[in-house]
Amino acid sequence: MSTKRRIYLSKSRFQNGRQCRKRLWLEVHRRDLIQVSDASQARFDEGNHFGELARELLGGGPAIEAGPLDAERAQAETRALLELSVQQVPRIFEAAFEHDGVRIRADAVLRGAANNELVEVKSRTSVKGEYLWDCAVQAWVMRGAGLPLGRIHVGHVNNQFVLEREDDYSGLLIKVDVTGEVEPLIPEVPGIVGELKAVMKGNEPVIATGRHCGEPHPCPFTDYCKSQEPEEPDYPVSILPHGGKLVEQLKRDGFLDLRDVPEERLSNERHIRVARASRNAEAIISPELVDALGALAFPRYYLDYETIGPVVPRWIGTKPFQQVPFQFSCHIEQADGSIGHREFLDISGNAPMQGLVDALISACGTTGPILVWSRSFEAGRTREMAAWFPHKAAALNAIVERMVDLLPIFRDFYYHPAQMGSWSIKKVLPTIAPELDYADLEVSNGGMAQQAWREAAHPDISPERKQQLRAAMLKYCERDTWAMVKLARWRPW
Numbered sequence: 001m002s003t004k005r006r007i008y009l010s011k012s013r014f015q016n017g018r019q020c021r022k023r024l025w026l027e028v029h030r031r032d033l034i035q036v037s038d039a040s041q042a043r044f045d046e047g048n049h050f051g052e053l054a055r056e057l058l059g060g061g062p063a064i065e066a067g068p069l070d071a072e073r074a075q076a077e078t079r080a081l082l083e084l085s086v087q088q089v090p091r092i093f094e095a096a097f098e099h100d101g102v103r104i105r106a107d108a109v110l111r112g113a114a115n116n117e118l119v120e121v122k123s124r125t126s127v128k129g130e131y132l133w134d135c136a137v138q139a140w141v142m143r144g145a146g147l148p149l150g151r152i153h154v155g156h157v158n159n160q161f162v163l164e165r166e167d168d169y170s171g172l173l174i175k176v177d178v179t180g181e182v183e184p185l186i187p188e189v190p191g192i193v194g195e196l197k198a199v200m201k202g203n204e205p206v207i208a209t210g211r212h213c214g215e216p217h218p219c220p221f222t223d224y225c226k227s228q229e230p231e232e233p234d235y236p237v238s239i240l241p242h243g244g245k246l247v248e249q250l251k252r253d254g255f256l257d258l259r260d261v262p263e264e265r266l267s268n269e270r271h272i273r274v275a276r277a278s279r280n281a282e283a284i285i286s287p288e289l290v291d292a293l294g295a296l297a298f299p300r301y302y303l304d305y306e307t308i309g310p311v312v313p314r315w316i317g318t319k320p321f322q323q324v325p326f327q328f329s330c331h332i333e334q335a336d337g338s339i340g341h342r343e344f345l346d347i348s349g350n351a352p353m354q355g356l357v358d359a360l361i362s363a364c365g366t367t368g369p370i371l372v373w374s375r376s377f378e379a380g381r382t383r384e385m386a387a388w389f390p391h392k393a394a395a396l397n398a399i400v401e402r403m404v405d406l407l408p409i410f411r412d413f414y415y416h417p418a419q420m421g422s423w424s425i426k427k428v429l430p431t432i433a434p435e436l437d438y439a440d441l442e443v444s445n446g447g448m449a450q451q452a453w454r455e456a457a458h459p460d461i462s463p464e465r466k467q468q469l470r471a472a473m474l475k476y477c478e479r480d481t482w483a484m485v486k487l488a489r490w491r492p493w
């Protein structure tokens with residue numbers, strides 16, 4: 001008797017297999033290779049939070065308790081609920097169905113006398129193409145399992161929602177009827193299912209990495225797949241900023257090393273600079289850099305925010321995904337070279353905006369440029385705070401008016417090959433002040449700062465850990481503005 005374990009497809013395996021056959025195979029056979037980034041984990045946690053809230057917003061009802069690894073019990077629980085009348089159980093969440101080797105859990109089944117409806121819940125703000133396939137495979141399984149299914153919906157986040165009363169999230173979820181788009185896909189599902197089953201049973205597919213690894217979702221096997229491929233050249237063509245189709249075409253034409261690409265193949269001025277600097281292994285610095293930096297008046301303020309943008313708004317007046325500043329660092333440089341520092345950080349979990357606005361206005365004085373890296377972000381957040389606090393709007397709008405962006409100055413007049421096609425401050429800084437990297441910091445990027453905030457603001461955190469996180473977050477944000485000081489003071493000759 002064969003003891004071989006049967007391998008099932010699931011909704012996520014179906015989707016991951018559509019993205020890449022190798023990804024599906026690895027998920028089934030080499031789960032030990034999965035590497036989930038902090039950003040992906042944070043998105044996942046946020047999605048779960050919205051998913052739980054969506055149940056209430058759809059009217060509430062029983063959710064199948066058996067976990068994802070206990071499909072048989074989940075299906076038995078589902079059958080038991082379906083035997084009860086629609087009046088007794090009008091909605092079922094996480095209902096489990098199986099058909100032809102595919103097991104799915106439906107986010108929400110809205111029951112009706114003759115027909116049921118499916119709602120696929122997504123913590124995004126619009127209906128994306130891949131969601132239709134999520135719905136199609138579920139509809140195919142549900143009907144195959146004998147459940148009459150009529151309308152099909154995607155329930156997504158309403159990006160116009162504003163939290164006006166504490167815990168009142170009515171209106172946060174938008175239900176979009178996608179039946180018309182999904183029905184034509186359903187006949188294609190069995191063919192894809194058959195193909196994916198063959199992939200799961202076969203050997204590891206040989207598929208090169210490419211754009212598909214990030215679309216529609218970043219693949220957690222990227223490190224593994226890259227490790228199987230020949231080592232990349234020091235300056236791969238993929239470093240061309242926003243290279244997209246051009247990079248794909250260059251690769252198809254056999255150009256892997258940017259240094260080998262004839263200059264006539266490049267038309268974008270930045271691409272040409274990146275390629276030249278890579279080829280010559282030296283920085284390209286325009287005289288205008290010195291002029292632009294020298295023209296900045298004193299006192300100079302160097303400002304940086306850290307923000308958090310939860311799917312489910314936490315504070316009155318905020319929208320889903322709205323980036324709310326909870327921290328800033330501000331270095332202040334006088335004409336005589338002396339430096340001061342002001343900062344703010346709120347990890348209480350309460351609305352941080354009022355405290356931050358007061359501290360910001362006090363820190364920024366009334367004259368002198370406020371230097372930022374990528375102005376649209378800091379300016380956008382400051383304008384939003386002006387809208388929240390109309391009585392402080394004049395002072396906040398004056399801060400916006402004084403903001404000067406260091407990024408375009410460096411992007412237009414400076415490029416070092418070690419930047420690898422990027423002008424993020426973390427790429428530029430080590431080429432000018434190598435002693436100032438971020439490797440010694442516990443929190444060393446914006447995503448980690450958000451993770452740290454979530455942990456620090458959690459009610460169960462210990463005071464010691466909270467203090468440790470606070471210190472790490474302050475150090476990180478201060479490093480960002482100190483980096484700007486170093487860059488603005490730098491003179492190449």
Ligand code: SF4
Binds near residue numbers: 019021207214220221
């Ligand atoms: S990294 Fe790319 S090639 Fe490798 S499994 Fe993922 S999607 Fe497929």
